[in-house]
Every structure is written in structure tokens, then in C-alpha cells.
Amino acid sequence: MNWYVLYTKPKWEKKVAEQLQAIGIDCYCPLVIKERQWSDRKKKVEVPLFNSYVFVHLEEKDRPLVFQSPGAVRFLFWLQKPAMVREDEIATIKKWLSAPNAAEIEVGTYQVGETIQVDSGPFVNQQAVVQEVTASHYVLVLESMGCVLKMKHK
Structure with a gap:
């Protein structure tokens, strides 16, 4: 079985x-808690980490089953094949979301463009390229995961 990336209708x-879990399909929608501001109040809400994406874990032959959900639009493709996410990448996302907010990454005296190995926090042992260093934050690119991290200074 593989993890596929399913594109959904916005906000679905x-x-x-x-709906997929109700019909027995293993899926994962990573959620984060964000504070939203309304005119009269602030509220913490759970929002998807990736807009319009849900990860589904199934056999190639079972891919059409996801379209039983009216919010499922299509699968994400890469090089004319359905995009697949490795099990360890899903585990890293889960680990990152379950880690306490206190996780810190030390960049030290690294220069922009330098490749580093993250030595703490949820992305420990991941290779990252330092893209930007400012007075308040660092921007790191995790090429193996195809994501960009913006980390605040201590």
C-alpha cells in the first residue's frame, strides 16, 4: 500500500x-491549531496544514474509491504518475505535529546556501539548506521533503 496525495475542494x-474514514479508507489530514481574529473575538481553530490536500493510504487498484466523497477532486500527479509520499515522510509530519512548541533549531554561524543537518526538534537528522538569515528568523529548505521552514530565533 502507498500514500497518495488527494486534492480536495477548498475547505473540504x-x-x-x-467521509473516507467512514467507508474504511485509511487517510491522514494533518491539522494545526491557529488563532483567528474576528471583529469581536479571537478563537483557536483547527485548520489543515496543507490546504486542499489529504493523504490516503491504499492500493493502486483502490484509488477510484476515494471519489465516493463529493469533496474529492483528483489525485496529485508528478511526472505523469500519481504522487506518492513515503511512509517515513508521513511519520515525520506526524512527529512534527505532535512535538511540543518548544522545539528549537540552532543555526549558529551558518551562511546562506550552506547545507546543514538539523540536530534537534521534530526534523532531527534532516538535511536543510539555509536560505535566509534575518534578525528575527531563519528560513531553512528541507529538500528531501520539499518544504520550507521559517524558524524564529530563541
């Missing part, structure tokens, strides 16, 4: 995940 990520 949680609904699609619930």
Missing part, C-alpha cells in the same frame, strides 16, 4: 477525511 479537507 476535514470533511473528505471523515
